[in-house]
Amino acid sequence: QITLKESGPTLVKPTQTLTLTCTFSGFSLSTSGVGVVWIRQPPGKALEWLALIYWNDDKRYSPSLKSRLTITKDTSKNQVVLTMTNMDPVDTATYYCAHSPLARNFDYWGQGTLVTVSS
Amino acid sequence: DIQMTQSPSTLSASVGDRVTITCRASQSISNWLAWYQQKLGKAPKFLIYDASSLESGVSSRFSGSGSGTEFTLTISSLQPDDFATYYCQQYNSYPRTFGQGTKVEIK
Numbered sequence: 001q002i003t004l005k006e007s008g009p010t011l012v013k014p015t016q017t018l019t020l021t022c023t024f025s026g027f028s029l030s031t032s033g034v035g036v037v038w039i040r041q042p043p044g045k046a047l048e049w050l051a052l053i054y055w056n057d058d059k060r061y062s063p064s065l066k067s068r069l070t071i072t073k074d075t076s077k078n079q080v081v082l083t084m085t086n087m088d089p090v091d092t093a094t095y096y097c098a099h100s101p102l103a104r105n106f107d108y109w110g111q112g113t114l115v116t117v118s119s
Numbered sequence: 120d121i122q123m124t125q126s127p128s129t130l131s132a133s134v135g136d137r138v139t140i141t142c143r144a145s146q147s148i149s150n151w152l153a154w155y156q157q158k159l160g161k162a163p164k165f166l167i168y169d170a171s172s173l174e175s176g177v178s179s180r181f182s183g184s185g186s187g188t189e190f191t192l193t194i195s196s197l198q199p200d201d202f203a204t205y206y207c208q209q210y211n212s213y214p215r216t217f218g219q220g221t222k223v224e225i226k
Contacts, residue, residue: 047163052215104153104168107174109162
């Protein structure tokens with residue numbers, strides 16, 4: 001049974017760096033073909049893909065946010081970490097991590113964590 | 120980036136209705152398309168992959184079709200549990216992109 005859960009601060013100030021952790025079970029990020037993605041959703045708006053990390057440590061980023069994002073994995077802890085620098089109120093959103101088989105679609109999702117950016 | 124455009128943005132329908140949602144890609148994505156259902160306050164649920172393959176455990180009321188740039192999601196007989204927002208997503212290239220969503224409301 002695959003499960004994922006996001007954790008991190010619920011409130012960050014503008015210009016601060018956000019660090020989110022996705023802790024998962026039921027699969028290994030050392031298995032060929034497996035990926036984990038981060039996706040966000042501002043209140044009342046559509047889903048936005050942010051970043052992906054593969055089992056082989058290959059990484060992909062949204063071009064519009066690439067300069068601000070870093071995705072890493074800790075295979076031994078079954079965790080994927082996303083950092084986003086220089087946070088702005090427009091980054092207020094629910095942030096989801098998801099399992100991505102063959103880095104295509106997203107078949108298992110975490111519950112999401114709402115991050116508010118405000119001074 | 121490949122732009123995904125869904126229509127309509129909102130759809131009002133009754134229980135038992137046949138419902139069709141359209142998703143158009145700004146360039147050909149072959150059949151590299153997925154559909155998700157999202158209820159208010161919940162994470163999206165994966166429904167369909169490769170444009171027309173039903174994910175295990177998903178009701179057969181749902182079906183997908185299309186290739187290239189035009190795709191459809193059909194709900195054959197709308198049930199109360201189906202009132203939600205639906206998103207398409209392409210995985211032909213990076214960055215992965217989603218449509219803006221179609222909200223299915225009770226008529």
